Amino acid sequence: MENPSSSNIEKLQQDCYNEWMCLQAKRMTDLKRALTNGEKNEGELRELIRTVIEDFEDYAGKRSEHSRRFSSNYFAPTWNTCLENALLWMGGCRPSSFIRLVYAMCGSQTELRLANFLHNDNIIGLSMALDETHGRIDVGGESMSDLTAEQLFKINELHMKTVQEENKLTKQSATLQEDTADMPIAVAAFYKERIGEADVEVERALDKYEEEMARILAEADKLRLTTLTKIVEILTAVQAADFLLAGKKLHLSMHEWGRLRERRRLEACGGEPGGDSGE
Amino acid sequence: MENPSSSNIEKLQQDCYNEWMCLQAKRMTDLKRALTNGEKNEGELRELIRTVIEDFEDYAGKRSEHSRRFSSNYFAPTWNTCLENALLWMGGCRPSSFIRLVYAMCGSQTELRLANFLHNDNIIGLSMALDETHGRIDVGGESMSDLTAEQLFKINELHMKTVQEENKLTKQSATLQEDTADMPIAVAAFYKERIGEADVEVERALDKYEEEMARILAEADKLRLTTLTKIVEILTAVQAADFLLAGKKLHLSMHEWGRLRERRRLEACGGEPGGDSGE
Incomplete structure (x- = not known):
C-alpha cells in the first residue's frame, strides 16, 4: 500500500473499513470463547487483549495513510449509516464513550447481581422485574461489578483527562472550519463571476484543509488508542476482556440498528437506498 | 406540510434543501442587482436584507419541522458533498464563520483599496501583485473596508459571545453522543445473542436521541439566525448587502467546489458517484 494513487484511495478507504468490521466480528467471537471456555488464565487473556488493541493500532495506521x-x-463516510454519522466525532466514536461503557457495564452488572441474589432468596417479583430489563442472567460481563474503589477512581481520573483532550481537538477542528470562511476561500468565492469556477488558490487551500483534518483524525485515533490502552491497564484481564467484548458488540450493533432504521424508513417510503438525487 | 408521515420525510428534507439552494442563487442575483444598479437607497436595501434574513428563518422552521x-x-446529509459534510457543525455552518467572513471581506477590501490607490499613483509593480491576488478590482464589496472602529468592536464582542454559545451546543451534543454508550443501548447490545437483533428499548432510546438532536439542530439554526441578524444590525445597509452576498456566494461556491473535487477523484477512479457498496 505504499504510495497509493488518488485513483484508488476511496476504494482503499472502504475496503479498510470493511476489513475492520470483519475483524471486529472475529475478535468478538475470540473474546467470547476465551471468556466462556474458562480460559481465564491471566497470561492468555492478556495476550488476546494485546492483540485486540494492536488491531486498532493497525487500523488507525491504515486510516492515517489513506x-x-x-x-x-472520514468525517461522514458513505459506508456508515446516517445514525452512525450523526454520532461521529472526528471520524469515529468519542474516546470518552469508552469510559461511559465501563460505567454502563459496571452499573448493569451490579443490578444483575442484585437480581440473582433476590432470585436465590425467592423474592421472585422484584427479581423478575430486574431480569426483564436485560432479558437474561449469567451471560458474561459479571466481572464488571467487581470494580474496586481504586479502579473507579482511576477510571474517573482518565475520564476527566480524556474529555480535556477531546475538547482540545474539537477546538482545533472548529478553528479549521472557521478558516474556510476567511481568505483565500471566501474572497475567491466573492470575486468569481461564475459560481464554482475552478481556482488554483482555492484548491490549494482546500487541500491544506484536508491535510490538517487528516492530522486531527490521526490525533483523535491516537486518543482513542491511548484511552483504550489505559482502560485495559486499569482493569483486570477478565474485566478488560468483558469491556472489549462490550465495545465490539456495541459498535457492530449500532451499525446494524442504523441499517434497520434506514431500511424501515425506506420500506415505508418505497424508495432506493443511497444515491444523491442532486439538485 | 402538516403532519408529514415518516414515508415522505426524507424526500421532504431533500426537497427543502434544493429549494433553499435555488432561493440562495436567486437572492444572490437580487443582492447583486440592488448593489450594482445603485439602489443604494437605505430603505430599499434594508427591505431586501430583511427578506434574505426571513428566508433563512423560514428554512430553519421547515428543517425543524422535518x-x-x-x-x-441532517448531521451528514447525503445531498451535501463530503467536503461540506467535513465542514459541518450541527447540520450547517458555524455561526462564528459569519463573523470570520466579515473580517475576511474587510481585510480584502482594504488591500484592494490600497491596490487602487497605488494603481492611481502608477506604482504599477506592487499594485499588479495585489491585483493578481484577487483577479479584479471594483466588482463590489468596497463598503466592507469602511467598517468603523465602533463597528469592529461590536463585531468582536459578537464573535466572543457566538463562540461561547457554539461551545454550549457542542457540549450538549457531546453528552448526547456519550449517552449512547451507556444504558440502555450499550447494555442491550451486550446481552443480545445476535448482533442487530431488534429491541424495543433500544428503538425508544434511539428515537429519543434523534429527538434531542433535532432540538439541538433547532437551537443551532436559531444561533445562526441571531448571529446573522446581529451582524446586519451592526453594518450599514450597503455593508450588510455586501456581506449577505458574500455569504451566499461562499455557500454556493463551496457546494460546487466540493462537487468538482469529488468529480475529479471519481474520474481518476473511473467509478460511479454516491452509493454504499455495503459490506
Whole structure:
C-alpha cells in the first residue's frame, strides 16, 4: 500500500473499513470463547487483549495513510449509516464513550447481581422485574461489578483527562472550519463571476484543509488508542476482556440498528437506498 | 406540510434543501442587482436584507419541522458533498464563520483599496501583485473596508459571545453522543445473542436521541439566525448587502467546489458517484 494513487484511495478507504468490521466480528467471537471456555488464565487473556488493541493500532495506521490527502470522506463516510454519522466525532466514536461503557457495564452488572441474589432468596417479583430489563442472567460481563474503589477512581481520573483532550481537538477542528470562511476561500468565492469556477488558490487551500483534518483524525485515533490502552491497564484481564467484548458488540450493533432504521424508513417510503438525487 | 408521515420525510428534507439552494442563487442575483444598479437607497436595501434574513428563518422552521423524528439525516446529509459534510457543525455552518467572513471581506477590501490607490499613483509593480491576488478590482464589496472602529468592536464582542454559545451546543451534543454508550443501548447490545437483533428499548432510546438532536439542530439554526441578524444590525445597509452576498456566494461556491473535487477523484477512479457498496 505504499504510495497509493488518488485513483484508488476511496476504494482503499472502504475496503479498510470493511476489513475492520470483519475483524471486529472475529475478535468478538475470540473474546467470547476465551471468556466462556474458562480460559481465564491471566497470561492468555492478556495476550488476546494485546492483540485486540494492536488491531486498532493497525487500523488507525491504515486510516492515517489513506486520509493524508482525502480526509473529508472520514468525517461522514458513505459506508456508515446516517445514525452512525450523526454520532461521529472526528471520524469515529468519542474516546470518552469508552469510559461511559465501563460505567454502563459496571452499573448493569451490579443490578444483575442484585437480581440473582433476590432470585436465590425467592423474592421472585422484584427479581423478575430486574431480569426483564436485560432479558437474561449469567451471560458474561459479571466481572464488571467487581470494580474496586481504586479502579473507579482511576477510571474517573482518565475520564476527566480524556474529555480535556477531546475538547482540545474539537477546538482545533472548529478553528479549521472557521478558516474556510476567511481568505483565500471566501474572497475567491466573492470575486468569481461564475459560481464554482475552478481556482488554483482555492484548491490549494482546500487541500491544506484536508491535510490538517487528516492530522486531527490521526490525533483523535491516537486518543482513542491511548484511552483504550489505559482502560485495559486499569482493569483486570477478565474485566478488560468483558469491556472489549462490550465495545465490539456495541459498535457492530449500532451499525446494524442504523441499517434497520434506514431500511424501515425506506420500506415505508418505497424508495432506493443511497444515491444523491442532486439538485 | 402538516403532519408529514415518516414515508415522505426524507424526500421532504431533500426537497427543502434544493429549494433553499435555488432561493440562495436567486437572492444572490437580487443582492447583486440592488448593489450594482445603485439602489443604494437605505430603505430599499434594508427591505431586501430583511427578506434574505426571513428566508433563512423560514428554512430553519421547515428543517425543524422535518427533523423532529428523523434528525440524523441532517448531521451528514447525503445531498451535501463530503467536503461540506467535513465542514459541518450541527447540520450547517458555524455561526462564528459569519463573523470570520466579515473580517475576511474587510481585510480584502482594504488591500484592494490600497491596490487602487497605488494603481492611481502608477506604482504599477506592487499594485499588479495585489491585483493578481484577487483577479479584479471594483466588482463590489468596497463598503466592507469602511467598517468603523465602533463597528469592529461590536463585531468582536459578537464573535466572543457566538463562540461561547457554539461551545454550549457542542457540549450538549457531546453528552448526547456519550449517552449512547451507556444504558440502555450499550447494555442491550451486550446481552443480545445476535448482533442487530431488534429491541424495543433500544428503538425508544434511539428515537429519543434523534429527538434531542433535532432540538439541538433547532437551537443551532436559531444561533445562526441571531448571529446573522446581529451582524446586519451592526453594518450599514450597503455593508450588510455586501456581506449577505458574500455569504451566499461562499455557500454556493463551496457546494460546487466540493462537487468538482469529488468529480475529479471519481474520474481518476473511473467509478460511479454516491452509493454504499455495503459490506
